[in-house]
Amino acid sequence: MKRTSFSPPSENGLSEFGMQRRNMLKYFGASAAIITIGSACNKSDDTPSNGGVDLGTGDVGILNYAYALEQLEAAFYLQVVATPYSGITALETEYLTDIRNHEVGHREFFKAAITAAAPTMIIPSLEVDFSTINFADRTSVLSTAKAFEDLGVTAYNGAGQLISTTGNGPVYLGLAGKIVSVEARHAALIADLITPGSFANTTDANGLDTARTPAQVLAIAGTYIKTKIDASHLPS
């Protein structure tokens, strides 16, 4: 996959590289990181790529990251509503249809917003892989839905700090905030459908939800996305 944008190495390229290396070691394990970095050193730019669809850099990279996750969620709920699981109740149909509508709205919003902000940097439609999901089975569908919603919450919570403080950054953070609480509402509802009263069982000892880095999120989402995604140029 050709990179759609290129930022020249900055003066402090070395320290940026050092930061990435630490992240790589943390998230991918030492040996994998050494191999990737080894090959990256031979390239003209100093950031390791995996050859997948490049989310890009800066705030647009974060918007593409969110767009990728919303594509996954929208595709999932479109399928859930199109082929309802056996024994689905009227209330469940109502809720899952609402969620489908919200996720399609999120997906299309990011598509429109990124196209307006940076038309050459938007990622294409991703190919999903739902082969591990049994759409006829309530447990399979709802447990996947819970995984996706909880993943979405941790992804947005973790991405907030990666958004720039200048330019449109604060606006983008505000937009991410508008969406993440709706993902949290979805997550709570789905959890309650599985086990009534489990709406906030994900919280830690301080009563807080958690945050995940893009690398952590994409490692989990990767099971359901056939298109390879390169998040290596995202801010960290």
Add this chain to the structure above:
Amino acid sequence: MNLQNIFSQIEKVDPEVYDRLDTRRKAMKDFARMSGKIALAAVPLAVASMFKKAYGQTPGDVNSILNFALTLEYLEAEFYNNIVGSPGYLTAPAAAQNELRKIRDDENKHVIFLKSVLGAAAVAKPTFDFTAGNGSGTGPFAGYLGSYAVQLAMAQTFEDTGVRAYKGQAPGLQSNRVALTAALNIHSVEGRHAAHIRQMRRALDAAIPPAQKPLKPWITLNYSGITYSPAADMAIQASYNGEELTTQAGVNIVGLGGTYNTPGAASEGFDEPLTAAQVLAIVDPFIV
């Protein structure tokens, strides 16, 4: 206060924290020495000084935002502390009582967490009047302790307001990545609470205006989904005004990508922020 918790929290939101603090080994050594020598009461100060070292700033504006958040958490925590065990609460099904206790516990943890982060800078808990009477005890919600339906209506409003309040402050916390992420991690929990309380209200099916049914876990247009008394309804409506937005960053969500997004669905998919001034106006009647 559990210092280990704070460190694991910081580590979660900022995996680089130990690099900012020279090295992990040195940080852990400092930490071990610190916890061995200093009194528990001094720990928040020590944490603050580590924050300063790690992030090169003493969070001034950040503190005022966190104190704003703490004030809202005091409000929520005391509200749930009051209703649990009250006559109205005791009319609720056992499962619902358990769920309210779970939310009560979360809100009390938020208070403890924010106080521990703020340390000596933490504001004191205000005195509350949950009748919304500014201390008269005769506001529009007088008698809330006796009515489960009113308790749920108030809980829904507090949670939805909390979601909007945290959302409005997020950009102001951008200078401190740890504080921002912690606030986001609370923000989404308030969203979870709101979604659940709304389901509880739907199940109870009381005090919901027929024209605003079905009540959903998400906010449709600017519907509060609550009717109780004219004065109460007016107070509550301030927490929902502005939620009807269907255009985001210049993009009209209605009809986008097909027929999925009616104005109702388009408004549900995005929660809207409130400014600090809007939030303070909403909670003012509850603070003596």
